[in-house]
Amino acid sequence: MKKSAPRANALLISLVPAVIGLLFLASPAGAAGSVEKGRAIAEKHCSRCHVVGAHNPMGGIGSTASFQMIAKMPDYLERFQTFYARRPHPAFLRIPGVPRWSNLPAYAAEFSITLDEVDDIVAFVKTLEKMPIRRKKRRPQNQRR
Ligand code: HEC
Secondary structure, three states, rough: OOHHHHHHHHHHHHHHHHHHHHHHHOOHHHHOOOOHHHHHHHHHHHOOOOOOOOOOOOOOOOOOOOOHHHHOOOOOOHHHHHHHOOHHHHOOEEEOOOOOOOOOOOOOEEEEEHHHHHHHHHHHHHOOOOOOOOOOOOOHHOOOO
């Protein structure tokens, strides 16, 4: 046992850079999530109701804000970090470890994501912050019939 101690120490020391690397990964900068994973999740699940960047400019549900519109709000990061607890999402979104609001059946097709995937979505939405919003041209009031 004693003889192998130096070897074990050497092994531990050789692991130091890896451990430091892992600490960086676990830091808030590392927890920022993957833009590409976030984009894929948003296109698959969120674009049913929201316009998601350039993916479905004419899609979504008219009454539901586009992601690029929400990303213009000063507190949009918080809104996306907590969207799963904001109406209407708890009615149809399941997150392992997050209790359901009620046992009523979901009124929209259910889907499930993890909290890590919420970080991915947030990373992706940050790329929409500067995306211009196309607005419909409105006729001036006095030209309406
Ligand atoms: C079945 C439709 C539907 C799906 C699917 C959906 N949303 Fe929403 N979402 C809504 C509606 C409707 C609102 C507007 C709620 C309101 O104005 O009260 C909304 C609002 C939001 C908001 C703003 C919340 C607030 O309180 O400001 C965020 C952020 C959001 N959704 C993110 C997402 C993300 C991310 C996904 C995909 C993982 C997603 N949504 C999927 C319907 C949906």
